[in-house]
Amino acid sequence: SSLFVYPTKIIIKTCGTTQLLKSVRPLINYAHDLGLTICSCRYTRGNFIFPKSQPFPHTSFKEEVIYLEDKLPITLCYRKATVMPSKMTSHAWHVFTACDQTQVVTPLPNMPDIAFTMEICMTDLDRVLARKFFRRPNDGKNGDTAGKEMTDLTGIGDINPGAIICDFAFDPCGYSMNGIDGDRYSTIHVTPEDGYSYASYECVGSVYDDQDDVVQMLKKVVQVFRPATMSVSTTCASHEVWTRVAHAIEPLGLKCRSCIMDEFPSAGTVVFQTFTVARR
């Protein structure tokens, strides 16, 4: 799980049975104390592997939307909630957005920068590679030093060599990392256990980045985890980035199985693509 705090933006991403949406009102209240007012909200998630384990308000997407609708001020009146399906029942992408009048996205060609967020979820990780995210018994390390060892051992540090990495290894297994590079973050979270192995990679970028950057990043991510199933959700005000995703991933042996997109008043276009290992 990770938290990123910018002057006027906060991103919090948690796994397990955490009750993430319970942070909404406290954050709005603390921000108000600082003279800041909320103007947009975006909530996304995949499908839970263990939905019955989730506590309120995460018992269902309908319940999450009702909770968010109740906690957000009426000024955020442009609201949309969608479940974007794929061909696999285990993979669907849930999106809720809300914004006030000032945030309604009107993609103009002369926008100074068009940022994107890419949220990647990977399951059925390669077992040998996943095993690298288990602590060695009595390794004499703490979470930080073991985390650094895993970053080096797995090649995660090579995904963005220019980033400052803050990593942590959990005991007996599991790994989290945040990379910071200028005003951009990337984050990885790994649950390596057989039967429900999972890894996520998230990063932000700009449509004006070198097109090859996204391709190289995706290649390295796939090589670190070698997932049998992968979903990529790209959120952007334009269509520049998602078209590169399939081109980057298919040569790695993962075939695109579905691609669906939807428009959201504040976030822009969300494109949800799923890939599974190509059958030989």
Added chain:
Amino acid sequence: MAESGFEGFEKRLELHFFGDDPVIHDMGLRLLDFDSLQEVLDAVQCTVVSAVGNQYFDAYVLSE
């Protein structure tokens, strides 16, 4: 599939704010003190295990 495994799939929340005070706007939410952040994380049921920051933002690794 065992019903007691760890849920890897995350929930993700992104909130944007605006403010009129240029001084606050410069640092804004980064002025939140650690206790306030931890109070928010308590509501979520997680805690900070590692942190790093630069001139643009602060990044925290959390643990349930």
